[in-house]
Amino acid sequence: MIQLLIFAPFLLGLLLLIPKPGLLASALVVGSVLLQAGLAIAFAVGPGSGFLPVGSFELPFQEYLILAVELLLVVYFVIAAVRSRRLLPLVLALVQGAITIAGEGITSKVEVATSWTVDGLAVLMVLVIGIVGGLIVLYSLGYMRRFHEEHSRTPDRRSMFTAVFMIFLGAMYGLVLANDLRLMLLFWEITTWASFVLIGYSKDKVSEKSAFLALSLNLVGGIAFAIGNLLLASTAGTLELSALGGLGAGVAAIPVACIALAGLVKSAQLPFTPWLLGAMVAPTPVSALLHSSTMVKAGVFLLLRLSPALAGRLTGDLVALVGILTFLLCAFMAVAQRNSKRVLALSTVSNLGLIVVCAGIGTPQLLWAGFFLILFHAVAKALLFLGVGTASLGTGSLDIEEMGGLIVTMPRLALLMFIGIAGMFVAPFGMLISKWTVMEAFIAGNSPINPVILACLAWGSATTVLFWTKWMGTLIRTADPAAPTGLLEAGTSRSEGIAEGLLAFIAIVSFAAFPLASSWIAEPWLRTAALPFAPAAGNVALALAMVSLTVLLPALLVVVSRSRTKALSTAYMSGRSNGPGLLFKGSAGAEKAVALRSVQLEGLFGEGKLLPIGIALGTLLSIIMLGTVIV
Amino acid sequence: MNYSHLWIALAYLVLGPLLGGLLSGIDRKVTARMQGRMGPPLLQPFYDLRKLFSRRIDPVNALQYPLVASHLAFAVLTGFFIFLGGDLLLIIFMLTLSGVFLVLAAYSTGSPYGKIGADRELIVMMAYEPMVILTLVGLFRVTKSYDFWGIAGSGVPLALLLPGLLVGFAFTLIMKLRKSPFDLSTSHHAHQELVKGLTADMGGPMLGLVELAHWYESVYLYGLVFLFFSFNPLAAFLGPTVVYFLIILIDNSTARVKWEAALTAGWAIALVAGVGNLIPFYLRGLP
Numbered sequence: 001m002i003q004l005l006i007f008a009p010f011l012l013g014l015l016l017l018i019p020k021p022g023l024l025a026s027a028l029v030v031g032s033v034l035l036q037a038g039l040a041i042a043f044a045v046g047p048g049s050g051f052l053p054v055g056s057f058e059l060p061f062q063e064y065l066i067l068a069v070e071l072l073l074v075v076y077f078v079i080a081a082v083r084s085r086r087l088l089p090l091v092l093a094l095v096q097g098a099i100t101i102a103g104e105g106i107t108s109k110v111e112v113a114t115s116w117t118v119d120g121l122a123v124l125m126v127l128v129i130g131i132v133g134g135l136i137v138l139y140s141l142g143y144m145r146r147f148h149e150e151h152s153r154t155p156d157r158r159s160m161f162t163a164v165f166m167i168f169l170g171a172m173y174g175l176v177l178a179n180d181l182r183l184m185l186l187f188w189e190i191t192t193w194a195s196f197v198l199i200g201y202s203k204d205k206v207s208e209k210s211a212f213l214a215l216s217l218n219l220v221g222g223i224a225f226a227i228g229n230l231l232l233a234s235t236a237g238t239l240e241l242s243a244l245g246g247l248g249a250g251v252a253a254i255p256v257a258c259i260a261l262a263g264l265v266k267s268a269q270l271p272f273t274p275w276l277l278g279a280m281v282a283p284t285p286v287s288a289l290l291h292s293s294t295m296v297k298a299g300v301f302l303l304l305r306l307s308p309a310l311a312g313r314l315t316g317d318l319v320a321l322v323g324i325l326t327f328l329l330c331a332f333m334a335v336a337q338r339n340s341k342r343v344l345a346l347s348t349v350s351n352l353g354l355i356v357v358c359a360g361i362g363t364p365q366l367l368w369a370g371f372f373l374i375l376f377h378a379v380a381k382a383l384l385f386l387g388v389g390t391a392s393l394g395t396g397s398l399d400i401e402e403m404g405g406l407i408v409t410m411p412r413l414a415l416l417m418f419i420g421i422a423g424m425f426v427a428p429f430g431m432l433i434s435k436w437t438v439m440e441a442f443i444a445g446n447s448p449i450n451p452v453i454l455a456c457l458a459w460g461s462a463t464t465v466l467f468w469t470k471w472m473g474t475l476i477r478t479a480d481p482a483a484p485t486g487l488l489e490a491g492t493s494r495s496e497g498i499a500e501g502l503l504a505f506i507a508i509v510s511f512a513a514f515p516l517a518s519s520w521i522a523e524p525w526l527r528t529a530a531l532p533f534a535p536a537a538g539n540v541a542l543a544l545a546m547v548s549l550t551v552l553l554p555a556l557l558v559v560v561s562r563s564r565t566k567a568l569s570t571a572y573m574s575g576r577s578n579g580p581g582l583l584f585k586g587s588a589g590a591e592k593a594v595a596l597r598s599v600q601l602e603g604l605f606g607e608g609k610l611l612p613i614g615i616a617l618g619t620l621l622s623i624i625m626l627g628t629v630i631v
Numbered sequence: 632m633n634y635s636h637l638w639i640a641l642a643y644l645v646l647g648p649l650l651g652g653l654l655s656g657i658d659r660k661v662t663a664r665m666q667g668r669m670g671p672p673l674l675q676p677f678y679d680l681r682k683l684f685s686r687r688i689d690p691v692n693a694l695q696y697p698l699v700a701s702h703l704a705f706a707v708l709t710g711f712f713i714f715l716g717g718d719l720l721l722i723i724f725m726l727t728l729s730g731v732f733l734v735l736a737a738y739s740t741g742s743p744y745g746k747i748g749a750d751r752e753l754i755v756m757m758a759y760e761p762m763v764i765l766t767l768v769g770l771f772r773v774t775k776s777y778d779f780w781g782i783a784g785s786g787v788p789l790a791l792l793l794p795g796l797l798v799g800f801a802f803t804l805i806m807k808l809r810k811s812p813f814d815l816s817t818s819h820h821a822h823q824e825l826v827k828g829l830t831a832d833m834g835g836p837m838l839g840l841v842e843l844a845h846w847y848e849s850v851y852l853y854g855l856v857f858l859f860f861s862f863n864p865l866a867a868f869l870g871p872t873v874v875y876f877l878i879i880l881i882d883n884s885t886a887r888v889k890w891e892a893a894l895t896a897g898w899a900i901a902l903v904a905g906v907g908n909l910i911p912f913y914l915r916g917l918p
Contacts, residue, residue, distance in 0.1 A: 405741070407694075426728055436721050439764070443771045451913045454768050455761070455906045459898075462760035466753050469731050473738025473749060478692040542717045546708075546725060569689050571742030571832050582741060594743050599750040604894075 002116055002177055003059075005043050005126070009036050009170030013163040021145070021158045029141055029162050033134045036169060040130020044123045058115065059183075063108050066186045070100050073193050077215065080196075089212050092219035099223060103230040107182055110239045117179040117242060120525020124371060124517075125176035125301055128378045129169055131506065133293035135499040137165045139386050140285035142493025146393050147283055154202050161201060165289065168194040172294045176301055181229050181239045181259075188225060188262070188298065192218040195295050198286040199279045210278035217275040221265030228258030245308025253629040256309045260319055261622065263306065263359075267299025267352045270326045270618030273611070276349060280341045284389030287341060291348045292382035297374060300352050303359035304370050308529070311362030317449055318625040322618060323356030324456045329614040331460040334467045336605040338598065340388045340400045343467060344381065347424065350460065351377050351431065354438060357453065363445065364526055364533035369437040371522045372514065376431050379510055380423030383503040387417040390496050394488035400471055401597055407476045409488040412497075414475045416504045423507050425468045433514065433543055435461065437535070463605075470598045477596070479582055481569060512547055515540050633716075636780060640714040643850070647710060651846025652676045654853070658879055665883045680842055686835030691740040698736035699833065699840050705729035706844040710851035716778040720767050726848075730756050733829065733841065740832040748828025752816035754890045758897030759803035765905035766803075769796040770858060772912050779854070783861040790859040790870060795908030797859045799900050801874045804852055806897060808845075810878055812885035813893050820887075 012032040019025040059065055077093035140162065148156050171190035178184040192215065200211030232255040233239055236247055244252055268276035276296065280287055290296060303310075303319065310316030330350035337343045351373060358370035388398065390413055395402045407414040424431055439457055442450045510517065518535060526533050570582060573594075582594035655676040663670025672678075690696050706729045712722045730752070737749035771777055773792055774785035782789075790797050806813040811820060817829040830838060853871050860870030888896075 426731070432724055436718075436724065439720060439768070440718075440771075440777070443768050446913070448914055451906060451909045454909070455765070455902070458761040458764035458768075458901070461764065462757045465727055465731065465760065466757045469734055469753055470738075470750070472731075473735055473746075476694055476735060476739045477741045478694070478739060479741035539718050539721065542712065542721060546712075546721070568692050571691050571740045571745065572826070573742070582743070594741075596741065596743060596746050599754065601754075 001043055002118075005039050006170055006174045006177070008039055009166045009173065012036065013166030013170065016163045016166060017159050019159065021156065025159065025162075026141055029137065032166060033137050036166070037130045037134040040126050040134075040173075044127050062183075066182055067100070067104060069186060070189055071097060073189050074100065076193065077196075077219070080215075081212070084208060084212070086212050089216045089219065092216055092223065096219055096223055096226065099226045099230065103226065103233075107229055107233045107239065110233045110237060112180045112182075112239055114240060114242065115180040115183060116177050118177060119528055120521040120523075121301070121304060121371060122176050123521055123525075124375060125297070126173060128293045128297070128375065129172045129176070132378050132382045132503070133169045133172070133289060135503055136285055136288045136293070136382060136386070137162060137169075139288070139389075139496050139499035140165065140283075142495035143285055143386075143389055143393070144283065146491070146493060150393065151202070154204075157201070161198070161283075164194050164197050165285075168198075168289065168294055172298065175298050179241050181232070181241055184241065184302075185222070185225050185229060188266075189222055191266075191295055191298055192222060195279070195286075195290060198289075199282045201282055201286065207281045210275075210281050213278045214275040217265055217272050221262040221272075224258045224265070225262035228255040228262070231255040231258065241305055244306065247309070249313060252309055253313075253315065256306060257315050257626055257629045260303060260306055260310065260315065261626065263299045263302040264319070264322060264356070264622070265299070267296045267303070267356060268349050269299075269322050269353060269356055270329065271615040271622065272618070273326065273330065273349050273614065277342065277345055280339075280345050284341070284385055284392070287345070288382050288385035288389070291344070291385060292378040296348065296352055297378065300355040300359065300370070300374065303356055304367065307359045307362035307367060310360050314628050315625055316360045316362060317447070318360070318621055318628070320357045320360030320453065321449065322621045322625075323353040323358075323360060324453050325353070325614065325617055325621065326350065327353030327357065328456040328460045329610050331463045331467075332605045333607045333610050333614075334605075335463050336600050336602045336607060337467075338400050338600065340392070340398050340403065340471075341385075343400065343471070344384055344388065347464075347467075348377070348381055350464070351381075354435065358438060361441075361445070361447075363441055364531035365437060365441040367526060367529075367531060368518070368522055368533045368535070369434040369441070371525070372434040372437075372517075373431065375510060375517065376423060376434065376514075379503065379507045380420050380431065383420035383500065383507055384417060384424070386496065386500050386503065387413055387420060390492055390500065391417070394491060400474055403471075404474050404596065405477045405479060405483075406474075408478055408483055408485055410492075411486055412489060413492070413500070416500050417475060418472065419504045419507055421468050421472055423511060425464050466599075474598060479570070479594075508551070512544075512551070515544070636714065636716045640711050643710050643714045644707065647707070647850045648843055648846045651848075651850045652680070654849050654875070655846060661876070661879050662883055665880070676842075676846075680839055683839035683842065684836050688833075688835040688837060690837065691742070691832050694739045695736050695832070696837060698732050698739060699837050702729050702732035702736065703840045703844040703847075705732060706847045710847055710854075713779050713851050713854065716780045718777045719770070719779060719782075720764070720777070723763060723767060727756070727760065729844070729848075733844075736833070737829045737831070742832050744826040744828060744831035747825060748816045748831060751890055752829050755806050755809075755813060755815055755893055755897075758813075758894045759806040762799045762803045762897065762901035762905050763807075765901055765909060766796045766800040766855075769793045769905075769909055769912070772909070779858070782858050786862050788862045790862075790866065793859065793908055795904035797856075799904040799908075800859075801856065801878070802900050802904075803897065804856070804874070805878055805881060806893065807852060808849060808878070810882040812881070812888045813896075814887055815890055815893060818887070 016028055016032060019028060074093050074097035078090060081090035081093060144158050144161060168191060171187045171194065174187035175184055178187060196211050196215045199214050200207050229239060236251045244256060265272045279290055310319055327350050330346045334343050334346040337346060355370045355373045358366040391403055391406060392398045394410055442454050523534050573582060584592045586592060656673040659675060660670045660673060705725055709722055709726045709729060734749045734752050737745040770782050773789065774782045774787050776782045776785055809817060817827055818824050830841060833841060853875060856871045856874050857867060860866040
């Protein structure tokens with residue numbers, strides 16, 4: 001079953017390379033999406049495949065296969081770097097290749113008893129990859145057709161695009177199920193390759209630069225991972241992820257720190273955040289995929305897996321500090337942004353920071369919170385990215401200001417985005433349940449770093465409210481009673497509409513049914529990890545009561561948006577305006593139209609100011625993390 | 632949760648606005664005396680509210696009423712769940728939600744005046760929220776209880792152990808209750824108002840709902856101040872009264888500040904008085 005789940009997307013991806021974009025290709029894509037999502041669901045719920053069947057099978061010619069694919073990737077990176085004359089990625093790729101070849105003799109000798117693990121966390125990831133990832137592929141069908149209609153100068157490589165998407169999903173399945181670190185590293189590198197290709201899709205200068213930035217930083221992570229594996233094989237004689245927690249601090253300290261660093265890079269924590277921010281130049285489905293179900297989630301997944309080896313140790317505390325720093329500063333930076341994709345990106349990094357904190361401290365309660373942060377963030381963020389993509393095709397801009405009054409021009413989309421944003425910060429939905437759990441865990445804990453973490457949580461939450469609320473406020477602004485409704489909605493393709501609608505539905509279901517996800521998946525996972533935790537029944541009841549009450553808001557908006565989302569009359573203008581639209585009337589008949597812009601607080605929260613500080617502090621913490629284990 | 636708490640929570644639903652209205656009436660009376668005036672009758676807020684509800688307005692759009700109603704509903708529910716004995720931190724997030732609804736109602740009109748008020752309200756929310764969260768952290772940490780009744784019954788002299796949090800929390804009340812000098816978003820003082828800001832496009836019954844929400848809010852906010860003094864009956868009466876009086880005094884002796892000052896003040900006090908007061912309880916363990 002595991003083999004089928006992993007290899008089906010790879011084969012489907014190769015198959016998708018064949019047809020030119022058209023009806024046949026579309027049918028194939030839809031079929032592939034359904035097939036891999038079906039496999040994922042069957043894997044998660046099917047008989048005999050549920051929890052803990054731990055596989056020990058090997059891939060055919062596993063040792064050579066891993067070596068061959070890894071070297072192939074290195075060659076690809078080297079050629080790409082040489083062709084665009086970039087030194088840094090070239091050097092890093094060569095180092096990577098050298099370590100792979102030099103370490104082969106050591107790592108291949110290690111016997112691994114359990115190559116694959118299936119537990120609740122893996123099941124969650126499989127479902128997120130299969131369903132959320134699948135819906136994003138589906139969305140890209142319609143989106144990319146419209147994208148190429150608008151960007152006629154970008155070469156149309158859609159077959160390659162969807163093919164890489166499918167391979168990406170396959171690599172993610174492999175990554176989340178692998179217990180053998182050699183296999184995990186293999187899939188890890190494949191995701192690096194896939195994101196490199198996808199970020200550089202448009203083949204212009206900016207995307208090329210961003211693609212290489214992502215590649216370079218992720219190669220650093222990959223190298224750290226490979227070194228970690230090498231050290232682990234030579235000192236501890238094991239390469240099983242599940243064995244790391246049981247190793248003595250002396251033996252495991254350096255490899256664990258190296259592998260944790262790889263996780264921090266992939267999840268774009270400070271100081272590695274720039275690669276994910278740069279990746280925003282890629283077409284929106286790529287961003288959606290990187291942010292919700294693949295890539296960055298691989299990073300936090302690895303850290304959660306490493307958690308038993310981090311918890312209670314200095315390395316873990318430092319990882320948590322990197323996470324909370326990222327959480328705080330990225331929430332701050334999002335306030336000053338008006339580019340919608342960048343706000344989403346910063347919010348992603350910020351929330352990942354919270355998961356990293358959970359992994360670093362690793363108490364049962366925090367792991368529970370990390371689990372749900374992954375789930376809720378994947379669903380809500382995918383929905384938001386898809387919404388932003390559709391909105392930008394409608395309004396012709398990624399600027400949030402241009403989304404002013406979307407409730408009038410694209411009422412359906414505005415409602416879907418409203419659900420997504422609510423999921424990101426409104427009590428008691430999704431993210432907030434997890435954030436609250438995190439806070440209470442730190443209130444009760446006794447470590448001296450707790451007040452620091454709590455303070456960062458308090459400040460980060462406060463700023464989060466600001467940037468999401470002003471976005472919501474922009475969406476629902478009405479001004480002109482004469483404006484027609486639904487003007488920009490007609491162009492939306494069917495695949496976009498279906499994917500967004502389904503994601504919104506999944507979002508609502510997951511908010512309302514989180515106690516089920518907890519008792520079916522999260523709690524069994526924590527029990528098998530010998531870290532039992534279940535949320536207090538009273539709190540679950542309170543949260544559910546609040547969920548059902550808060551659902552009234554979207555429900556109200558649905559009712560309203562069906563009938564009359566437009567303005568009924570004009571706002572008060574000091575008694576001086578009554579024309580169409582809002583006008584300030586000056587002396588001598590001068591008229592000035594009202595133009596509204598959101599608060600940015602650029603002076604306080606500007607990226608130019610905060611990002612360098614964050615990178616400096618993040619670098620410092622990373623160096624200390626590596627330093628403390630080596631010294 | 633038990634039944635006596637349920638009765639208190641239900642009583643709050645009915646008596647909350649009466650008490651809140653009275654607090655508002657006393658506020659106006661005390662304010663007048665501070666300014667050397669007679670002031671309106673004690674029940675004037677109720678007369679005002681009746682008048683608001685007797686008017687008729689045309690909403691700017693169909694979203695405005697549901698959003699303002701949600702603002703009131705969540706303000707009421709926040710208090711209800713507090714007195715029912717739910718987890719205070721989760722409930723405080725709901726209080727934020729109530730504020731978000733009001734801000735959204737103002738944004739939705741597209742009015743430039745409403746928007747300025749909404750922007751400022753958001754900034755002020757961002758200014759006071761860290762302190763509110765830190766206050767709860769301290770209360771939880773010291774009493775090991777997460778709900779109103781558990782903390783009230785703990786018998787711990789919180790005002791003495793957590794003076795920084797008390798001062799900081801009282802400070803945030805000035806912001807939360809939109810008192811001068813932090814009444815940036817909308818104000819009762821005409822002389823420092825920009826076309827009524829946040830509530831520029833809310834009139835009649837809609838404004839009445841906002842006022843009602845304000846009354847409900849003030850009751851449970853002073854209820855949270857009471858927690859600090861709940862260890863002693865005399866202190867329990869005097870403490871919140873003194874805080875209430877001081878806030879009125881500050882309201883009458885200061886002029887509205889710019890948003891920068893509000894943000895700096897809110898964050899500085901949270902950092903110094905809030906975090907500063909908390910750190911010992913993590914370094915030395917629990918008392």
